[in-house]
Amino acid sequence: MRPLALLALALLVASCGGATHDDRTTLVVQRFFGACEAEYGRNTDVAAAEGECGIMTSIINRFEADNPDIRVVENIVFWPGYDQLTAQLAANDAPDLVTMHGSVIADYQARGLLDPVGGDLATVGITPDQFTDAARRAVTIDGKIWGLPLDSWTMLWHVNTNLFRKAGLMRNGQPVLPRSPEELLAQAEQFERRTGKPYLVQATANEYASYTRNFYTFVMQQGVPLFTDARHANFRTPAAHRALELFKQIRARDLTTQNQDYSAAVASFLNGGGGVFLVGTWMVQDFDTASRNPDSALHNGYAVFPYPQLFQRNVTFADGHNWVMPHNPERTLAEHEAVLRFLKFFAAHDADWARTGHMPAFAAVIDSPKWRALPHRAALAEIAHTATPLPKQIRRQFPIETVVGQEAAAAIAGNKSIDQALADMERRVNDILQHI
């Protein structure tokens, strides 16, 4: 026993004293976008990475390789991670940088939980005029910049052109997209008659966000404000009624997939289950990759467009991802400097991040031939001007999105009348806004 005990003691001493002291500055970054350490844990070749997780992980790895004096601690949270962040902030355990949706920034900013970064970014040559309109609006509150925008995203009209061709909805090699609700219904019925498949593929089970994003977009397209001021929603309008009625008709006439959750809807579209998948920018790269696979139903048959303009205005509801810096009075100068270097590095890699399918946050990237040469990007470039987030003074956009989605889903499924759903939607949202 005695030699064994001595050996254990020696190992313990060695493990305590033998380790070299790491005097690098530690930078704690907290992000969503998933974990892919097995595939990209050591990859520093950003150009070789694919998908949100792969590109994000590779950029961070590259940053660490290029900045040997900084140790990055990457805390990957389950999407969207705000419960965890809120708990961390309440416990004074803030990370140095966090990924945050533009729609959520105002909640944390209003409680003094974030530090503005505009002044710091300016010192490294990043100014708000370089951002796209949507990206700038996402991080600007009371004239200050509260984060570095990574991207803007919107819902898109992902099209299976193989099925569109079969449905007679291709003209000059391009899909024919609707220009009014009536055209949408007519084209969807033609599609269903000729292909035997639903025109739309939608994730509608255990999922409310897409209901909300569709509703916001088509009310915005009618030029009617969704909120009259910071405390009042404006949902009991003919415009809101028309937006829900359109989707109710689509469902009632069996022109959409039904009862599919997100995974099932993605699988359905990949397998040629419908003509148009209503999902966001983040799927562009995946579907484009599938379109190059001869075994895929999308082979040589994928195109993607912004939401068609069905009403008076050409706008699409948008949100975006940003890096924000939680307030931490104990952050050292070295840590602060590491944060700044990290943000500058990410700004320089905006074009790499935009390969995910998200819209670049920097106008110069959108204007660059390199970005426009990426698949489908020429068709998506107009989003830089049409992407429209909710007004910044509307707080609690995250829970509001759920409430709006729940009521919209109830109306579209016929669980309650559209008027009742809109009244309930407005009452519930006002209740949230008035108790902030």
Add this chain to the structure above:
Amino acid sequence: MASLTPRRRRATDWTNALFVLPYLIVFVAMIVVPLAWGMWLSTTKSDLFGTEGFVGLTNFVRLFGDPIFLQTVWNTFYFVLLTVPLLAVLGLALALVLNRQARWAAVLRTIFFASTVLSVTVVTLVWRLVFLPDSGLLSVVTRALGGTPIAFLNDETLAMPAIAITTIWWCIGLPMVLFLAALQQVPRALYEAAALDNASRWRTLTRITLPAIRRTFALVIIIEVILQFQLFGQPQLMTLGGPNNATRPIVLFIYETGWRQWELGYASAAAQVLFAMILIAAMVQYWLSSRREAR
């Protein structure tokens, strides 16, 4: 000990109390203080970062005028009604069948208890694969039989029963084990006497077994009422409280209000209502079973 003077007895009592002090400290710190804190929070306007002010009973008044909260109260009661009686009856039935010294019984006891050790994430994942209308097990079977698959989790009337079935599958192990333990305490001699008297199986069950395990029956009901009132994970993962709020229970309401809307005071008020509901339900059950026993 009878010779101790009152003063010495008092001193001895005080010393004895020291033995329970460690537990008492943990109990007060982990149960009493949070409970009192929650009660205080329910009378304030607060978020996780601070309290804005005392609002008295405003949160409670708002709660009882909130149709969504009232629906969650009904949903929670409905779920308890769907699950607790079935958990008790099925748990007892399984225990009666498996209460024997046979290898197959031991294997089945293990199998039936195995689901209890799974996390809610795994359980709901498994049952979503059963209920999915597109490619779920039930849909495959229904199509094979020439029928149209039913979207259980998307149907306002079927979603809660689907969650109840999931929960019963998940939770059946505990009542079964409790009943098994109780059945093994029933004296063998009573069954032998009944056999000598040619008592039927039904008569043996109703005259010997059930009266002998009535305390356990009450215990199972009380435990399950307390557990099932706290429904959260299953609807959070299977339906997000939908469709049309049909599966939103009180705890999900508390979570969404406190964490998503940052209304900690309002969420605490809902938590106090839930606490009162569980307390009353458990006490009524306890009172009923004690009264029966006293007779």
